[in-house]
Amino acid sequence: ELYTALVDLEELLSTESVLINTLEVYINEQEQRLNLLRRYADAYQNQHDIASQDMQMYVSNPINAYLLVKRLTTDWKQVEALMNTNVGKEFIANITSYRQHLKFPSDEDLNGAAVALTRLQDTYRLDTSSLARGELNGIKYSSELNAADCFELGRQSYNNEDYYHTQLWMREADTRLGMEANETVERSDILEYLAFSTFKQGNVHLALDLTNKLLDLVPSHARALGNKVYYEDAIQKTNLAKRKGDDESEDISMEISPKNQRDLLDPVGRDLYEQLCRGEVMTPVEILSQLKCFYHHGDTVRNKFTILAPFKVEEAYTEPRLLIYHDVMSDEEIATVKKIAQPRFKRATVQNSKTGELETAQYRISKSAWLKDEEHKHIAAVCQRVEDMTGLTMTTAEELQVVNYGIGGHYEPHFDFARREEINAFKSLGTGNRIATVLFYMSDVAQGGATVFPSIKTALWPKKGTAAFWYNLHASGDGDRSTRHAACPVLAGSKWVSNKWIHERGQEFRRPCGLEPTPIELTA
Ligand SMILES: O=C(O)CCC(=O)C(=O)O
Ligand SMILES: [Fe+2]
Structure with a gap:
């Protein structure tokens, strides 16, 4: 699961460089072998030409006779031996041993990376051709995709039964193939996938047209012949039914699959979520006009430093009160946190609300690790800072969770607090629910990667060193459902965040009334 964090992908580049070297050495050895064989062949040809001029004369010379026999016995044995040398075997064995200590991606990674691309394509409305040209929102970042690359994206989508993206990428593969001097994929293979996914899309x-085109190319294509009959049959039945005026059987076997699996989920909510991610929807002006910036001194008795250097706080929403703290994590602290977290990264899990089990899910793609205060003075300092910022006790807070998002990494809309219907959540901790969240941004993100709150139409854009703060619970202890939020897919760049989740226990006298007006929850 390398694709889930960008830091892991970086290691793949060292794997690749080892492989490139190995391949170079292999090619050299093969070339040497072939050169030697070439020399043998030339020598044979040379002698043979001489012999051909006058065969009788040639063999009547005892030296020639000897040489001829020699060439066809011991010499030829050497040629055979050379032809037989399996240089590749040794190299393959080497590569197999690399697999034990170098990072290699799996087929699952390929699928994950492909799904991530199609997710970005949907969320950020990227058109297939621009993406194939290596452009993200008009900015050219990477190399282009050739027809075979597009074909593979289509094939991965097909394997995931995502026929919408199969069609998009097979069409692009076909277009690109038309421009290729050295064709990278067979047109018939593209047409086969394209026809079937078109049929699946209704x-x-x-689908029949495409199948006929495929049969023009490969008249004996067995599956195409079968499908052609099947499609023609389906069309005939539909026509027949239409003539009979029998409405019910109109769409025989034409199951229309949704755009993709995710569109099955609440389309309105998804639309708003994606608009927020694209920056098309912003906090309503009537809210924006109420927002202020201020300095916050925190507990100046405990921490005199904040008298001189108070927190710079910016309101991002009123109710729920969303606060942005500027410059609350230094570059040095960020470097420490990243360094300690990286070797411990595990694919982030989510709690199954029915079974209580932790499991991986497509809707949360990132890698994370937990850091204890004792591990480094910088981690302890960050924790203390959260206490100074919020006035809440850290004695019941969770450890610092560090997160890195990989290609298209994201976390779909969720609550940080546990809902009543959820089994097990936080029970084992014995510290109550997650009363508040502090989310530190530990990197800027080139494109995408906003934290968005659909219910309040607000997006926070990552800025290195800042932190977002909000209460997840009303003063009553009930969850505030308007704090539902998500991490949008990262479009370009690497996104690092860390979370400090603060719990209820111990806050009885701490939650400052002044800082947080708490309306009575009406909708729980
Ligand atoms: O990364 C983000 O922007 C939000 C992360 C988040 O919501 C979480 O980890 O619970
Ligand atoms: Fe969250």
């Missing part, structure tokens, strides 16, 4: 006529 367009039998087009």
Whole structure:
């Protein structure tokens, strides 16, 4: 699961460089072998030409006779031996041993990376051709995809039964193939996937057209012949049914699959979420006009430092009160946190609300690790800072969770607090629910990666060193459902955040009334 964090992908580049070296050495050895064989062949040809001029004369010379026999016995044995040398075997054995100590991606990684690309494509409305040209929102970042690369994206989508993206990428593969001097994929393979995914998307006529095109290329294509009959049959039945005026059987076997699996989930909510991620929806002006910036001194008795250097706080929303603290994590602290977290990264899990089990899920793609205060003075300092910022006790807070998002990494809308219906959540901790969240941004993100709150139409854009703060619970202890939030997919760059989740126990006299007006929850 390397694709889930960008830091892991970096290691793949060292794997690649080892492989490139190995391949170079292999090619050299093969070339040497072939050169030697070439020399043998030339020598044979040379002698043979001489012999051909006058064969009788040639063999009547005892030296020639000897040489001829020699060439076809011991010499030829050497040629055979050379032809037989399996240089590759040794190299393959080497590569197999690399697999034990170098990072290699798996087929699952390939699928994950492909799904991530299609997710970015949907969320940020990227058109397939621009993406294939290596452009993200008009900015050219990477190399282009060739027809075979596009074909593979289509094939991965197909394997995930995502026929919408199969169609998009197979069409792009076809377009790109038309421009290729050295074709990287067979057109018939593209057409086969394209026809079938078109059928799956409900367009039998087009599926038939495409199948006919495929049969023009490969008349004996067995599956295409079978499908052609099947599609023609389906069309005929539909026509027949139409003539009979029998509405019910109109769409025989034409199951129309949704755009993709995720569109099955609450389309309105998804739309708003994606608009926020794209920066198309912003906090309503009537809220914006109420927002202020201020200095916050915190507990100046305990921490005199904040008298001189108070926290710079910016309100991002009123109710729930969303606060942005500027410059609350130094570059040095960030470097420490990243360094300690990286070797411990594990794919982030989510709690199954029915079984209580932790499991991985497509809707949360990142890697994370937990850091204890004792591990480094910088980690302890960050924890103390959260106490100074919020006035809440850290004695019942969770350890610092550090997160890195990989290609298309994201976390779909969720609550940080446990809902009543959820089994097990936080029970074992004995510290109550997650009363508040502090989310530190430990990197800037080139494109995408906002934290968005759909219920309040607000997006926070990552800025290195800042932190967001909000209460997840009303003063009553009930969850504040308007704090539902998500991490948008990262489009370009690497996103690092860390979370400090603060719990209820110990806050009885701490939650400052002044800082947080708490309306009575009406909607729980
Ligand atoms: O990364 C983000 O922007 C939000 C992360 C988040 O919501 C979480 O980890 O609970
Ligand atoms: Fe969250």
